[in-house]
Amino acid sequence: MSGPKIILCRCEDVTLEEFRAAYREGFTELESLKRYTGVGTGFCQGKGCLSEAAAELAALRQIPPSELRPTTIRPPSEPMTFGQLASLEIPEPAAPEES
């Protein structure tokens, strides 16, 4: 490998070059790059890398970052144990309005 190895996502051990290679293969959206490279799918759920990944994608596509859509934020915001979750009351079903 030429040049320094730059880690983009520390949880899933994804390098900047792997991210760029995925873009060259045709994965040009943040949602599909996340799934293809694993960026942002590790323990921190993207808190440490998704903004960097978005900045890199904006540079690759030569567009302002404001034109990119962030990936969907998935709960929980911090990992919780199944024991903690199981101790909670079961909420009533929500009306299907929000998205």
Added chain:
Amino acid sequence: MIPLHSEPVPSAADAVIVGAGINGLATAYELARQGLKNIVVLEKNYLGSGSTGRCGGGIRQQWTTEENIQLAAESVAIYERMSAELGYQVFFRQGGYLMITEQEEDLPALRAAVDLQRRCGVPTDFLTPRECLDIVPGLDVGDLKGATFCPKDGTAYPFAVVWGYARACHRLGVKIFIKTTLTGIEAAAGRIQAVDTDRGRISTPVLVNCAGPWARSLAAKVGVELPNRQERHEIMVSEPLKPFLDPMVISITNGIYFSQSMRGEIVGGIGDPAEPRWEDPEDFATHSGLRFAVRFARELTRLYPRTRSVRMMRQWAGMYDVTPDHRPILGGVPEVGGYYHICGFSGHGFMLGPMVARRMAGFITTGREDPIITSLSLARFAGGDLQADAFVVG
């Protein structure tokens, strides 16, 4: 590998497939392999963005109807060679499926299912609760009444399967267009003539509807009324752990299922009778809820107490395209020549898709009658004599 957004669609094709989930891509691949040229796949979002990429990745042959058992068994045979065939690692792993019940009254159905599956060549066994501990040490079998186990069932990584098929399609000359929306279908003289997209018009004699939860609204554009309804189902993954759980565990009592992926995460979900259903695709919503997380965690920690200290990392939701008998709708319709649907998998498109695609590609290219496609055609709902598959879980 995938044409970028700016490229226009071709003005003519020999077949247009709508949907780049497992069924759309596998069908495109099989059609190309069987000699059809100029195949176009249209995907309104990204590869696997509909139901496939949101699914649990389970592949089981334990069903209660012969068509489902046969399609699943034939698909398992494809999965066993898929990484080599597609030239892409799809992380297929045969850890088996352990189907458990806590209700005495389920046992005759489980035993009957084992008999039927064995007659179809699927090596399922009936297990006592104590025997389940050999398969999953640490499972709380106190309330179990019995179980069935097939060691040849397994899991694969859904996105890898999608990407593998997409790459193989690309090698065979199939053109896949993502971020491309179908806006209209032209049918005349009882035949499909063309489709309109937001990137141009494609004249085509063949249209294959693999649109998953959007299949019903697509079919309506050519006047075909599907009985499918669309439901939200939720799912989650835990933090990654060293391998400790071999099979998929699935309960026909309360609809929980969980397995360990090759990334080490526990992947699982649980059915909820209160899940919303929609008529109009505009109303589809795949938000995640705390209700699911708590219901899943309660059942998981009750059945498998050693997971209490494992952390849930991420949850999401996807859509099931559910038919009245929980079996897919395959084939065409007599009124519109060149129109075909591969939909209504009721939550099981990932496990049945590879063989459904192979059979449907044969049917489309040769027109030769296929007994499984005939028995799973839309026409079956007109007769009113439905044979539902009983093992619908999740």
